[in-house]
Amino acid sequence: MKLLEKILLAVDFGKSSQNLVQSAIELARIFESEIIPIYVLPDDVTNEKVNTLLGETALTKLKQTAAHIEKEGVMAHEPVLERGTAHEQIPKMAVTTNANVILTGSGETHKNDTFRLGTTTERIIQKSEKPVFVIKEGVLLNVHHILCPIDFSEASQRALKNAITMARRFKSELTILNVCELSKSTWFSTDNLLEVANEEKFREERQKFEDFLKEFNLSDLNWTKEMPKGNPSEEILSTISKKMIDLLIMGTAGRTGLNRMLMGSVTEKVVREVPCSFLTLKSEDMISLQFKNHINDxxxxxxxxxxxxxxxxxxxxxxxxxxxxxxxxxxxxxxxxxxxxxxxxxxxxxxxxxxxxxxxxxxxxxxxxxxxxxxxxxxx
CATH class of the missing domain: 1.25.40.10 (Tetratricopeptide repeat domain)
Known part of the structure; x- marks a missing residue:
């Protein structure tokens, strides 16, 4: 029985790659998964000799990565070398290899940058229908506390279901967060009416929260629920800081047509600025039960x-x-x-x-x- 069969590991051989590979190994150990290393070479190199040399070097490094994974006692799939743009090829290969999740680094940014997410990683999240697990640079996958924000949508149902299983496997604490965004409208005739309306909205939201949680098996978990009032993205980031969250798990609605590239305004703001590792889920679970057929032992x-x-x-x-x-x-x-x-x-x-x-x-x-x-x- 496997909950997470295949991890597509997107490496870039940069300075943070060692931490990323080690995080992949730790995740694979916990879930008994297979790791598929992938690297994408740019397709705009016109010099044939340089192109060939780059390909040979990349393939050698990929094979070294696979060998290191195997040496650590984890199964490694034959490495995948693609050409093109990373944010196009990696989501495609996730589908082709039937990976459960794409594991990638957060990308290199400057120390004082407000936006802490690299452009390539952000585009992979935007493009991928598969879950994307982003490891923050320099942070080992050592999960003691998981945060899962919910808004009662199908996407947040999926996120919480996966967060519960992750919390069990990591033996970590789980905080479930629902932010009640209060009205600031000026069309109310008095401040008193606005306050009454907001209190009623908060009571209704709290009841929705209670009803939502009844659908999930939270027994034997170290978990808490929080329902602050305010701006969702600000409250999520504030909770991560206050509770020293190691892993954020968020659902993001899948889009179609011209809006397909969007993640949703809250998710987009949070994942750009989040200081910890995070997992985004769009239309597929990262965790799913997969049984061997005809077990008779x-x-x-x-x-x-x-x-x-x-x-x-x-x-x-x-x-x-x-x-x-x-x-x-x-x-x-x-x-x-x-x-x-x-x-x-x-x-x-x-x-x-x-x-x-x-x-x-x-x-x-x-x-x-x-x-x-x-x-x-x-x-x-």
Whole structure:
């Protein structure tokens, strides 16, 4: 069972590449993923000799990167060398290779720049339908606290679903943020009326927030929710600073036609200025359940079920445990794990029944052992 099968690693061999590659390795270790290194050469070099030399050098460095990944105990795919513009070719190859996510650096910017996101990376985010995971320069992938801003849209549903699984795997804290943007309109006859209207809007928004969260499995997570009033992008950036956020996960609405290049004004402002690593999701999940077909190994089924339970996929864990017991209904660990799953699903009667089944089997095995010992002593 894999939640994140393929990572398309976009390297540029710059000074930040070492940190980016190491971050990819850490992410791949956590999710048991395969890394596909990719580099895009410019296609505007007219000198044939120079062009050939650049290609050979880039391919050599790509192979060195793949070898380093393998040496670290992570699976590396055959490197991909493309020609063209990076923001065009990388999203295309993400589709071609069926990658779950594009991992890239934030790009090199000057120390005092207000906009901390490089142009190429910003364009990759704009172009890609695949999730894009951006690693900030000089910052290791060491996730202790995740922030997920939501606005009740389909995009933010996707973001929160992925953020919950990431928080479980990283064993990190999760803050879920909804910003209530109050009206500043002057058409109200008095300030009193404006204040009353804004208070009503805040109450309605808070109820929406509560209802929205009911759709998600947040059990066994260290999580908090916050609902400040103000400008969404400013409040998101402020929360990142105050809470020392390591990873921001945001949904961004997919666009069509002439507006396809837009990310949405809030997302665009935040990702340009955000001081931490971040993940943007448009129309696809980074995290998705992918099972091996026809698993008929009992121990593997149980191992997968335990991981599914730990990741919060309780129904899927239950199905795997039932498949395990179909192969051997005397498998005590499966009965015990199934009891835990039923506890998570708030089905105490079923949990007690599974615990009883496990105890009955263990008692039966114990008495069988005693009988065997007695027979040996009697010489029969």
């Amino acid at each position: 009992m121990e593997q089924l149980h191992k997968t079920a335990v991981q599914l339970m730990n990741d919060g996929f309780y129904e899927e864990a239950k199905d795997h445990l039932k498949a395990c017991l179909a192969l051997n209904d005397m498998h005590v660990p499966a009965h015990k794990t199934l009891a835990k799953v039923y506890d998570k699903l708030q089905q105490p009667e079923m949990a007690r029944m599974c615990q009883k089944n496990a105890k009955d089997i263990m008692d039966k095995i114990w008495y069988q052992k005693i009988e065997e010992e007695v027979r040996k002593l009697r010489g029969s």
